Amino acid sequence: MFDFMDMSYDEPDEPIELGPYIPDAGECMRCGICVSSCPTFRLFRIDEETPRRRIRTISKLLVENLPISADERQHLDNCVQCRACETVCPSRMAYGQLFDQTQAQLNLKASVEHSKIPFAQSLSKGGRDFGMLTKWMVTLAFRLIENKEWLRRLMPLLVVYLKLGLQKPLRRSGLLKKLHLADAEALLGKPALQTLAVSYPANATKRGRVALFTGCIAEHFDRETLLAAINLLNTIGYEVLVPPQQGCCGAIHQHNGQSAAGLIDNNIAVFNALDVDAVLHTATGCGAMLSEYQNDDEAGQLFRQRLYDINEFLLKYWPDGLQLTASELKVAVHEPCSQRNVLKNQQAVYALLQKIPGLSISTLADNHICCGAGGSYMLTHPDNARQLRALKQQVITAASADVVVSGNFGCGAHLNADEHKVEHPLQLLARQLPVSVLV
Ligand code: SF4
Ligand code: SF4
Structure with a gap:
């Protein structure tokens, strides 16, 4: 008898769980299907600014252990991390994950080099040293979003800065530009100073209790959306808890090659x-990160099991008898990349908006192309971000809508810097509640 004909095999003790197949960077077929969905290719029209080329650079770093050139690094860094390429790739290339791994590796190398440069030297003007100063500012910003107490204490100073009209002279001085802070400063709105309450009781007969994820800065800079969320949830019978010990989701850290493990x-x-x-999230950028927390232990599983996008939750538990007041507004829906390409639940927004009688709802053209916000991208790559916003501006103007809604706070702030009227869909919904509950 031939041995190779023996088809018997030992049963494994434990069933083998086959997770989703995640190809490594070396498995890109270079088919180019991803190219036309890439926003940076739209801007630059060169192969170096395509996902295909970036995957090649990532492969050199992660798979082949080869050095990359400064040019390759720059084209890699230009990625907005919109993950539109993931959604069309026939090889199911996990671009977001590969990009984060690459940034972590590059940061590790860089941190060894930078730790040798003293802070005093970084204050000197010109060339690389001035770049170092900007990096110190970025590091400071990271520490601030990690520490909500520091952030809260900074808010009154910001209010004073806005009230005293210091913006104009500071902008004129050119200092903000030199520090690469001009774009960050332009995004500043008047912050809410008070923290939210820990608990908001249900208005109607209580059906349950939910927790609201507010993250790092939304409590101060996107207060209207959070209050709208609480108002809607209370109205449909849910008590809302806002745990003050919660913190940043970690997306900005992870996408910039820093550890988000503690957060x-x-x-x-x-x-x-x-x-x-x-546990409900209102900003799709944070939601995308929260839904991809990799912790596979029991705690991680419990967290993911209870995690919901608020639009989906409201839709699922919307009471039959709850009628919103009518509106004749024309609304265009912006679909953030984190919603389209990661959460993939943008239809819930349309379904919710349809609960407003008379509302005219349209889809913003080119929703598959990133607006340029990209988390911290609008601050780290202001020129590219501005150009992508200008493209979005054209479609917003063409839509001639009364209001544009976007489920991601970052996209809204970036688009509003161009004086659009972009708001979260929850704000629109909450305004149409028949009996508004002030919180
Ligand atoms: S679509 Fe996927 S396989 Fe094709 S070039 Fe792009 S990353 Fe590579
Ligand atoms: S994530 Fe977005 S910007 Fe980056 S390569 Fe993919 S499509 Fe292009």
Whole structure:
């Protein structure tokens, strides 16, 4: 008998779980299907600015252990991380994950080099040293979004700065530009100073209790959306908890090659400790990150099981008898990349808006092309971000809508810097509630 004809095999003790297949960077077929969906290719029209070429650079770093040139690094860094390429790739290339791994590796190398440059030297003008100063500012910004207490204490100073009209002279001085802070400063709106309450009771007969993810800066800079969310949830019968110990989702850290582990562990511990039916996020950028927390232990699984996008939650638990007041507004829906390409639940927004009688709802053209916000991209790559916003501006103007809605706070702030009227869909919905509950 031939041995190779023996088809018997030992049964494994444990069933083998086959997760989704994630090809490594070396498996890109170079088919080019991803090219036309890439916003940076739209801007530059060169192969170096395509996902295909970036995957090649990533492969050199992660798979082949080869050095990359300064040019390759720059084209890689130009990626907005919109992940539109992932959605069309026949090889199911996990571009977002590969990009984060690459940034982490590059940062590790860079941190060894930068740690040798003293801070005093970074203050000197010109060339690389001035770049170092900007990096110190970025580091400071990272520390601030990690520490909500520091952020809260800074807010009154910001209000004073805005009230005293210091913006104009500071802008004129050119200092903000030199520090690469001009774009960040232009995004500043008047912050809310008070923190949210820990609990908001249900207005109607109580159906349950949920927790609201507010992250790092939304509590101060996107207060209207959070209040709208609380108002809607209370109205449909849910008590809302806002745990003050929660923090930044970690997206900006992770996408810039820094460790988000501490932030992730903290959020999982804070929300898992609550006796709630669901944990809800209102900003799709944070939601995308929260939904991809990789922790595979019991705590990580519990966190993901209870995690919901607020639009989906409201839709699922919308009471039959709740009628919104009518509106004749014309609304265009902007679909953030984090919603289209990661959460993939943009239809929930349209379905919710349809609950407003008379509302005219349209889809913004070119929704598959990133607006340029890209988390911190609008600050780290202001020129590219501005050009992508200008393209979005053209489609917004062509839509001639009364209002544009976007489910991501970052996209809204970036687009509003161009004096558009972009708001979160929850704000629009909450205004149409028949009995508004002030919170
Ligand atoms: S679509 Fe996928 S396989 Fe094709 S070139 Fe782009 S990344 Fe490579
Ligand atoms: S993530 Fe977006 S910007 Fe980056 S390569 Fe893919 S499509 Fe282009």
